[in-house]
Amino acid sequence: MYIDISKINFGYDKNQLVLNDCTTGIEKGEIVAILGKSGSGKSTLLRILSGLEIPSNGEITIDNEIMVSNHHFVEPNKRQIGMVFQDYALFPHLNIMQNIQYGLIKKTKIEREKIALEMLDLISLNEKNTKYPHELSGGQQQRVALARALAPNPKMLLLDEPFSNLDKDLRKQIRQDLKRIMNKQNMSCIFATHDYEDAKDIANRILYLEDGKIVKIEKNI
Numbered sequence: 001m002y003i004d005i006s007k008i009n010f011g012y013d014k015n016q017l018v019l020n021d022c023t024t025g026i027e028k029g030e031i032v033a034i035l036g037k038s039g040s041g042k043s044t045l046l047r048i049l050s051g052l053e054i055p056s057n058g059e060i061t062i063d064n065e066i067m068v069s070n071h072h073f074v075e076p077n078k079r080q081i082g083m084v085f086q087d088y089a090l091f092p093h094l095n096i097m098q099n100i101q102y103g104l105i106k107k108t109k110i111e112r113e114k115i116a117l118e119m120l121d122l123i124s125l126n127e128k129n130t131k132y133p134h135e136l137s138g139g140q141q142q143r144v145a146l147a148r149a150l151a152p153n154p155k156m157l158l159l160d161e162p163f164s165n166l167d168k169d170l171r172k173q174i175r176q177d178l179k180r181i182m183n184k185q186n187m188s189c190i191f192a193t194h195d196y197e198d199a200k201d202i203a204n205r206i207l208y209l210e211d212g213k214i215v216k217i218e219k220n221i
């Protein structure tokens with residue numbers, strides 16, 4: 001598997017495991033939904049993948065490279081993982097082009113602009129390049145957040161309940177956009193949601209998280 005998550009144990013409190021021998025794998029280009037009730041540990045699993053929390057046991061590899069094990073820890077900024085959250089977290093004082101270029105500081109100005117233009121094209125917001133976040137709709141802001149996460153060409157993308165703030169119709173539209181964009185980029189993606197419709201609409205596989213364990217895996221065809 002491109003991403004291997006093996007026997008992850010984690011608790012915020014020593015006496016209570018939030019993740020209990022959590023094991024799964026994700027193929028290159030696959031979209032996997034983590035479906036579970038509020039408090040089931042979805043965000044925690046994403047935080048461990050991104051390196052914001054350290055498991056007490058277990059191992060994660062991406063493309064055969066150890067991210068975390070009992071002996072190794074790769075810092076979050078070295079993992080090449082993109083993240084999108086429910087509240088978009090765009091920088092209000094930066095315009096759309098600048099927001100998308102935010103994670104590209106190591107590139108030259110010309111490279112940064114080239115990538116940002118490609119990303120704008122990908123999310124079909126070319127004409128909005130000089131607008132500021134507050135001038136965009138919720139759905140458009142979510143697409144910009146996605147473009148910003150994809151711009152540094154991460155190895156995988158983590159999405160934590162990215163549609164929670166969107167109304168039902170928009171949600172449906174954005175799900176389709178997201179799926180199209182991910183497939184085009186052949187991006188591996190883990191997507192946490194409590195909404196079965198979200199998972200069913202987008203994911204290649206649905207992993208059911210319950211009491212810190214993956215209790216069921218459903219192939220979505």
Ligand SMILES: Nc1ncnc2c1ncn2[C@@H]1O[C@H](COP(=O)(O)OP(=O)(O)O)[C@@H](O)[C@H]1O
Pocket residue numbers: 012013018036037038039040041042043044045
């Ligand atoms: N920073 C934290 N400190 C202590 N407990 C936490 C923290 N974050 C989450 N938890 C607890 O861990 C469990 C899993 O939370 P979380 O991963 O946020 O679940 P989900 O994203 O599925 O709603 C919950 O019981 C929650 O209360």
Ligand SMILES: [Mg+2]
Pocket residue numbers: 042043044160161
């Ligand atoms: Mg959560």
